[in-house]
Amino acid sequence: MIQARILIIDDDPDVLTALRLLLKKEVVEVIIEKNPEKIPAILSSESIDLVLLDMNFKSTINSGNEGLYWLSRIKELKKDILVVMITAYGAIDLAVQSLKQGAEDFIVKPWLNDSLIETVKGLLSRKENKDLKPKNTQMALADVIGESDIMKAVFYKLGKIAPTDANILILGENGTGKDLIATAIHKQSNRAKQAFVKVDVGALTDSLFESELFGHKKGAFTDAREDREGRFESANKGTLFLDEIGNISLQQQAKLLTVLQNRQVTRLGNNQPVDVDIRLVCATNIPLRELANESRFRKDLIYRINTVEIQVPPLRDRGDDILLLAEHFIKRYADKYMKVISDIDKKARKKLLEYHYPGNVRELQYSIERAVIMSENSVLSSEDIIFSPIENAQAQLSSEKNAHNLIELERNTIIKVIEKHNGNISKAAKELGITRTALYRRLSKYNI
Structure with a gap:
C-alpha cells in the first residue's frame, strides 16, 4: 500500500x-x-x-x-x-x-x-521517490516525425486512443500524413498483430464499391469468376482504414452505414451474412463542418465513424518540424541515390521555413528528393530546393481568385512536365510533387 x-x-x-x-x-x-x-x-x-x-x-x-x-x-x-x-x-x-x-x-x-x-x-x-518527470508524449510512430507542441498534442492523444477500439476519423489537408497516422494507430492498438487493410474508397466506382468492400460470390456479375472476400472480411480481428471517406456518394454511405450498424457483411450474389470484427479508422481532407452538410454526408454515418477525431496539422503550422523532416528525407534519399549529402546551409533552412507548403509534408518530401538528386555538393543550398510548380500555381491563383486561369495554368503545367519526361507518368508526377493517382485524375479532368 x-x-x-x-x-x-x-x-x-x-x-x-x-x-x-x-x-x-x-x-x-x-x-x-x-x-x-x-x-x-x-x-x-x-x-x-x-x-x-x-x-x-x-x-x-x-x-x-x-x-x-x-x-x-x-x-x-x-x-x-x-x-x-x-x-x-x-x-x-x-x-x-x-x-x-x-x-x-x-x-x-x-x-x-x-x-x-x-x-x-x-x-x-x-x-x-522524488523522481517525477514529465510523461513522454511522443509515441514510437515510425515515419511520423515531430517535436512541435502541436504534434506532441497529436501524439499524446494517439497514445490514449490507440489502445482502445474506438472508431477514429483523421482530418487534415492533402499530404499531411493521415495514412501514417492510421498505420501508427494500428501498430499501437491491441490488434497490432492482426491485419491492417487500407482502401481508398474515394477512388471506387459505384459498381466496384460493394464488391471491393463486401466481397462477391462466383457468378454474381460478369467478371466474378471466383468467390472473393471483401476488405471487411480481410480486416476481421484487425483494423480497416477507409481513406478519402468524404468522397463517397450518399448511396455508398447508406450501404456502409448498414454494415457498421450490424457488424455483418453480405457478399454480392449471396444471402448469408458474415460477422466481422474490425476496428475502423477513416480519413478525409474535407473539413468536418463541410461533412456535416447532410446533402453531402449522412450525419448518422459521421457519428458512426467519428467516436474520436484526430486533426493532423498542416506543415506550415509546425515550425521547426520542417527542418526535422527535411533532414530525415535528406538521409533517406542520399542513401537511396548513393549521394554524400549531410546538411542544409543557412539560406536553404530559411527558405524551407518561410515557404507555405500547400502540398504539406508530401510536397516537402518530393522537393528534398529532387534537391538530393540534382545537388552536386555535400550540403544542400537554397538553389537546390525547388518547390512543386503545380502547388505554387494553385496557391498563387487561388489568392487571385481566378479560377479560369488556375485551370489553364495547371493544365499547361501538366502538359509541359509530361512532354519534358516523354510521357513518363511516374517522373512527371514526381516533378510536379503529386502522386501518380492524383496526376491521372488531373489528366482525366483536363482531357489530356
Whole structure:
C-alpha cells in the first residue's frame, strides 16, 4: 500500500463509489467529493497527494469548462499536487489542453481498472521517490516525425486512443500524413498483430464499391469468376482504414452505414451474412463542418465513424518540424541515390521555413528528393530546393481568385512536365510533387 491520500472530485455518485472501491486498497485514504467548490477547503485542511478531477460539473462557475478552471485553482493553492483529469471521448481535446496547464495525465471514461491503477501508482511512486518527470508524449510512430507542441498534442492523444477500439476519423489537408497516422494507430492498438487493410474508397466506382468492400460470390456479375472476400472480411480481428471517406456518394454511405450498424457483411450474389470484427479508422481532407452538410454526408454515418477525431496539422503550422523532416528525407534519399549529402546551409533552412507548403509534408518530401538528386555538393543550398510548380500555381491563383486561369495554368503545367519526361507518368508526377493517382485524375479532368 502506498502511503498517500487521494481526493476524487466528480458530481456522479456512481463514479465516486467505483473509484473509491477501486483505489482504497492501493493507498492509505481515498476522499470523495461531489461539489468542486469545496476543493479549496479540503486542500487547506487535508494533506492530499493526488487529485482525480472530472472535466465537467453542474457548477455555478461560468468558465466554459469547469475542469480546466478547477485545475488552475488547485495549482494556485498547491503547486506541487498531482492532478489526473477524468474525461469522456468527446472531451479529449480539452483533456490534452489540461496537460499544458499542469495536469499530469488524464483517464477516459469508461476506464480500464488495471490501467487506471497503474497510472495512479506510477505517479505516486515517482513522487515518493522524488523522481517525477514529465510523461513522454511522443509515441514510437515510425515515419511520423515531430517535436512541435502541436504534434506532441497529436501524439499524446494517439497514445490514449490507440489502445482502445474506438472508431477514429483523421482530418487534415492533402499530404499531411493521415495514412501514417492510421498505420501508427494500428501498430499501437491491441490488434497490432492482426491485419491492417487500407482502401481508398474515394477512388471506387459505384459498381466496384460493394464488391471491393463486401466481397462477391462466383457468378454474381460478369467478371466474378471466383468467390472473393471483401476488405471487411480481410480486416476481421484487425483494423480497416477507409481513406478519402468524404468522397463517397450518399448511396455508398447508406450501404456502409448498414454494415457498421450490424457488424455483418453480405457478399454480392449471396444471402448469408458474415460477422466481422474490425476496428475502423477513416480519413478525409474535407473539413468536418463541410461533412456535416447532410446533402453531402449522412450525419448518422459521421457519428458512426467519428467516436474520436484526430486533426493532423498542416506543415506550415509546425515550425521547426520542417527542418526535422527535411533532414530525415535528406538521409533517406542520399542513401537511396548513393549521394554524400549531410546538411542544409543557412539560406536553404530559411527558405524551407518561410515557404507555405500547400502540398504539406508530401510536397516537402518530393522537393528534398529532387534537391538530393540534382545537388552536386555535400550540403544542400537554397538553389537546390525547388518547390512543386503545380502547388505554387494553385496557391498563387487561388489568392487571385481566378479560377479560369488556375485551370489553364495547371493544365499547361501538366502538359509541359509530361512532354519534358516523354510521357513518363511516374517522373512527371514526381516533378510536379503529386502522386501518380492524383496526376491521372488531373489528366482525366483536363482531357489530356
